[in-house]
Amino acid sequence: MRLPRVVATGFTTAFLGDERTLREFVVGDLVVREMQERGEDAVLYLFNDSLDPLNARQLRVGVNKDPELIRRFQPFCGRPICEVPDPYGCHESYSDHHKHGLVERLDGLGIHPIVVDMQRVYAQGHYAPFVSATFAHYDEIKQGIATECENYTLRNLFRIRCPQCLRIDSTEITGTADDTVAYRCEACGLANRESVGGLRGKLSWKLDCAARWNLYHIDTEVFSKAHLADKGTLNVSSLVSKFFGNHMPSIVRYGDLRIEPRLSGRLLEILPPAMLRRLLSERLHSDLDLTTDSIAHFANTFEVRPGMSYSAYVRSELPRAALQAAVAPGLARADAPSPSSALSDAVLVTHGNRFSEFFYQRRHELRWPDARTLAEADFTTARVARDVIDCALTLRHETIAGRSDIKSRLKSYLADTPAAPAVYPFLRKVFRQSHGASITTLLSVLPTEYLAAILLILSCLTGTIRAQGGADDETIDEQGKAA
Template identity: 25%
Template sequence: MTNLRDLALNARAWPFEEARKVLKRYEKKDPEKGYILFETGYGPSGLPHIGTFGEVLRTTMVRRAFEMMSDIPTKLIAFSDDMDGLRKVPTNVPNQDMLTAALNKRLTKVPDPFGTHPSFGEHNNARLCAFLDSFGFEYEFASSTDYYFSGKFDDALIRVLECYDNIQKIMLPSLRDERRETYSPFLPVDPDTHEVYQVPVLHTDPKNGTIVYRHPDGREVETPVTGGRCKLQWKPDWGMRWYALGVDFEMSGKDLIDSVKLSSRICETLGAPKPETLTYELFLDDQGQKISKSKGNGLSMEEWLTYAPGESLSLFMFHKPKTAKKLYFDVIPKAVDEYLVFLDKFPDEELERQIENPVWHIHNGKPPASEVPGISFALLLNLASVCNTEDKAVLWGFISRYVPEASPENDPMLDHLVGFALRYYQDFVKPTKSFKAPDATDLAAMKDLRDVLAGLPEHTSAEDVQTEVYEVGKRHGYENLRDWFKALYQILLGQEQGPRIGSFFALYGLADTIALIDRALAGEDLSAA
């Protein structure tokens, strides 16, 4: 019998590679805290976005890979930096004036512009948790506000105060000249206004656990660094958190490479080993710009899930985390179909191949049985296109004829895909359809194709139909057969590309395909249903 642990220890998929780094930390003895701690961070100054989800998903994949290799318990904390001051107003939220009036207050004291929670920070935290819960993630939510005010960070904050000068030596060379003059790891939090001050620290007293800072009004104020009266600048905060919690693994984006280096040095200065880290490439919008919470550019999680199942989003996140990827609506159909292909392959693969298959990681080793009977998302999109419909029953009429045993009741996954395809077609395909008028070569080839299809049995296989379409293209002198298929897509579907045309003709039905070709040959407007 194959040992799954041995396979995991040698598997090449990136979650296993990262998990082996964590395992190596405890070759000699188990962690004193009794578990391996994976952490993800969230800055709730803007609404949760798809990159936040990707970080939790990818970290979970590493966590599950580790659990295949070791019996040491694991824990994942989703940590929200909600003690941060609101430094700028996100452009994608309502009540901008209200937020502008609350600038510099800690996020858990900034009013909620949506009016559903006591604060903007709590609103965004709730949005994050609701989304993560909907995917069934196993995690513990942690609030920076809670950790600072409850005293959970008090010992670590005193330790930062003890190491104040050494931390300054780490941080100051990374800052601009003007910033160095006033920089301190500690940011006093005004107990009355709840503002998070970026002000000079004039004196530190580790024995009494206090600092003296210059208030914006010019006064010198002494305050404890514990109990929520101060928070740390985010790079020292990150290093302090790793030290205080004993974080073993955290990933972050390419834009934080220098921050990871500084925070790692701070963590080690405080007296703890830095965590294992993974730097992932950033998601880009359709213009090649970095996706931003405050700008709201790129795809949101809700938008992706309007047009495709969550598993396709998980697959998109799984692929090549160290490679930059554009994240916009055009990538959705490909992600859906790739997921279906991987799911279909899984049952017939050997175990060592299964644990390399993305669906193993997406479904924690237990992917569901594939319910889709050889029908791709691209095929459904083209079926919706030629039918020009918003009615699922219309598409199911063709599907049931193509696969008689299929039904919405027996194949709920396929039924969901039908709904997604209709929405995607209406919003993204239909508005861009542009039909080409056939030229003389196209007309001759299409007449030939029509006659060939008319001579085939109605239930000819998709592969045989594809072969016949190829042969017609060859007979009519298309130098590149891709030009022949492109012409069919443009003339019959009003699109530049599509799925295998033989599969589409088989799904649509040869009789209906012949009727569609006849309409095109007659010069009818195919943009109408």
């Protein structure tokens, strides 16, 4: 039986972060998809380093700079994030809270990794052979690292969790002999010696990486360029892997990502998932500097419809599409995308509206008339507007009429109406649609229930509500539903 090829990514779920944390997973998912397109079985792993210690910077980001939460959780700094309570009380731990947030975010991008929680892996004893091998060759490994990586010393190959203060960031190994380890905790002063099998903690990151290569038979590791430096993860882990089984994955390198503060966390909202994946995976080996100007340029070049860029769609198609989506609210909900719906109308309306708000300070949606517009309305104009809406509803109830036919017949109706010119700006005020689609387009695409409600309002305003029992029964029924 041929095992699937494993592509590895990793993260410490001490906070959720912004788009800078996503490039690794987008690249890993891209590698998996390319393998699958070649007919290979492939799977994406996300290793959650939940035994890593919480530090003050991570805490600040993880609780959104909430001063009260920072004060309450400051004493937990230094402890493994899997042992820190969830500040919001909705998950088992601090780590689980941010892990669920990350998985949900990736799901929204169409990325579905297998999450491996390192705390559970250690607790179940899967890393025990690698921990034993580390201490059996402790001095040899340290010397090898010092020789291969000039002027670099890895002080502790294993991070011991202090049994007294529970911190994992403050212990110093002072000696190893006869399958025992001596250590001292700089935080609480505890000095102790334990057997290797009795230690709680984790291998230091670069050894941990080598261990997972061998334990999970990783085929491909996704690394930023920092991991490929002379003293980076790749060099050290490759050396240590010789003591763990000597398995080495292929490496896919990606460039760093820098983002303008104003854009941090916003790209997930304003760009459809397919666009964001493309943005983060293009020019894979190059650093990305994301600015407002670069995003605007990308939106001008990324096609969402044949011959139409995303920004062109937002400017020309979104006003109409957003109003049409209001007919069936479910259509405007952008759930996790499937390949066939990656750039569906629902996705484009949801993200396009946020893009429009961010870049053009404009949102397209149904709006109700304000009281001042109605109070200041000219009686004749309001009555003509009521008749125009009544005409539009009548035309739309004629099922044989298409939208273009409705628009042309409305134009003819308005052309024959003496007071029609004043109606155009008045209807824009009533609909509160100062920009975008024309009045005839609005009358042909706005939900009939909405138009019926506006008709009822204007009928009350002008004293022209019709009695039931005639040809207007259907419109009256819709008015009743709207009311």
